Amino acid sequence: MKIYDTQTAPNPRRVRMFLAEKGVSAEYIQVDLKGGENLSPQMLSKNPMGKLPILELDDGTCISESDAICAYIEAAFPNPPLCGESAIEKGVVAMWQRRVDLCLMLPVVHCFQHTTGYFSDRMTPVGDYGVVAGKDAVKFLDVLDKQLADSTYIAGDNFSIADIVALCAIDFARVVKIRIGEEQTHLQRWYKLVSGRQSANA
Amino acid sequence: MKIYDTQTAPNPRRVRMFLAEKGVSAEYIQVDLKGGENLSPQMLSKNPMGKLPILELDDGTCISESDAICAYIEAAFPNPPLCGESAIEKGVVAMWQRRVDLCLMLPVVHCFQHTTGYFSDRMTPVGDYGVVAGKDAVKFLDVLDKQLADSTYIAGDNFSIADIVALCAIDFARVVKIRIGEEQTHLQRWYKLVSGRQSANA
Structure with a gap:
């Protein structure tokens, strides 16, 4: 899986930290948020809202919104649970x-x-x-x-x-x-x- | 289960609708949001943020924030799924x-x-x-x-x-x-x- 990321922004960091807790690795691709690279046609095709981070799965599915990416990761990699068990x-x-x-x-x-x-x-x-x-x-x-x-x-x-x-x-x-x-x-x-x-x- | 509710506000409605889709009944208790009844000591003991709706379970556990209430309901009553399956x-x-x-x-x-x-x-x-x-x-x-x-x-x-x-x-x-x-x-x-x-x- 790929993560379109920006090192300095707070929301991408929560996804990196969530993945690190799961012990799951990903290919991180840096996007220049301040320069507006997230608003390029290529990036807008992955997330029409023009926001980061974006998770791109091997089948091409793109999931954006940090907490949605975490919801996917929690379901795909349940251990250790980070969103509760019962x-x-x-x-x-x-x-x-x-x-x-x-x-x-x-x-x-x-x-x-x-x-x-x-x-x-x-x-x-x-x-x-x-x-x-x-x-x-x-x-x-x-x-x-x-x-x-x-x-x-x-x-x-x-x-x-x-x-x-x-x-x-x-x-x-x-x-x-x-x-x-x-x-x-x-x-x-x-x-x-x-x-x-x-x-x-x- | 009890739901502290306000008929006219948009967030309580999403919980009522979510429960109706699940076919789950609850006791609804109306709270006067405009009059500030949600800020009474009794209500703040259930949700210190002073917001509605609040789900109160039979064991006394209180869960507030509409989407958290829905997360509980989805886990407790999985069918029909309203938050995806895979x-x-x-x-x-x-x-x-x-x-x-x-x-x-x-x-x-x-x-x-x-x-x-x-x-x-x-x-x-x-x-x-x-x-x-x-x-x-x-x-x-x-x-x-x-x-x-x-x-x-x-x-x-x-x-x-x-x-x-x-x-x-x-x-x-x-x-x-x-x-x-x-x-x-x-x-x-x-x-x-x-x-x-x-x-x-x-």
């Missing part, structure tokens, strides 16, 4: 994955895009909204800190995709100067634990 | 579910919240961003129309969760005057097909 675990992991995605990753990305104008050639940045999004992301770090007071990992006793998305979002958040607070000791403990995994280097 | 199908359905969610449902909801100030007691509306979000949603209707030129349902030959999310988003979009264009004949064909399902009344 129905309740699957629901709880999906709940935290979604919260981290919508309340942290997306606001961080929106804060970056809307306050810096990084993609102003392909979207309309609204600075005031970027500021609001950044504040929302900061607020959610408190939710995570509280959850991690009683829980080794975000969705419970087991490492999961929710931890991967959170790590990628928190590391990327440095570009907009959002960091874990010194008083958020549970989140600090979790960050050290999760960023120490070999997959975090993927 | 690994590739699961990936393709998740891809379209995600696209519909991030490029249609979320922008429609943002357009509504940021342009009307409906939740200005609990968030900071940025009108200009609401307008941009609405334009993004309109653009995505073209993507769906193109996809449906060659495909009975959004993710292929089978009805899936992607169709449920799209129907709920498109019906809700009327509140911000976003509608399927007359020239979008494939999307019109699909809308008639999907809104004619019994589950659409759930």
Whole structure:
């Protein structure tokens, strides 16, 4: 399998980390996101939304959207499970994955895009909204800190995709100067634990 | 199982429709979202994010976030499958579910919240961003129309969760005057097909 990738962007990293946790190798092809190579006719034929990463299977099927790529990988390579095993675990992991995605990753990305104008050639940045999004992301770090007071990992006793998305979002958040607070000791403990995994280097 | 629900909001509807497709019944409890009943201590103990819907299982476990509730239901009640069966199908359905969610449902909801100030007691509306979000949603209707030129349902030959999310988003979009264009004949064909399902009344 091939992955069309960009090393510096947060969403491709979650797919690399997910694959590394599964011990599955892939051929990574770097695409120049800032230069707009993802919007070339060749890349748009693989993903009409013009986003990265894209998984291309040997039969030519292309799957884009990071969490959809992870859904495919989880089904094709079930071990170790990263999205829960029982129905309740699957629901709880999906709940935290979604919260981290919508309340942290997306606001961080929106804060970056809307306050810096990084993609102003392909979207309309609204600075005031970027500021609001950044504040929302900061607020959610408190939710995570509280959850991690009683829980080794975000969705419970087991490492999961929710931890991967959170790590990628928190590391990327440095570009907009959002960091874990010194008083958020549970989140600090979790960050050290999760960023120490070999997959975090993927 | 109990579902804490609000009849008029688009996300609770997708859970009701998903359950109706599975033929699974639940006890629905109406919560006054506009009045802020979802922010009461009792409701925050079930979902600290203060959002609806919430699934409460008989053992007291609470799962929130619509797509996490659907992930639980899909695992607990596999038939009929609404999220794909093979690994590739699961990936393709998740891809379209995600696209519909991030490029249609979320922008429609943002357009509504940021342009009307409906939740200005609990968030900071940025009108200009609401307008941009609405334009993004309109653009995505073209993507769906193109996809449906060659495909009975959004993710292929089978009805899936992607169709449920799209129907709920498109019906809700009327509140911000976003509608399927007359020239979008494939999307019109699909809308008639999907809104004619019994589950659409759930």
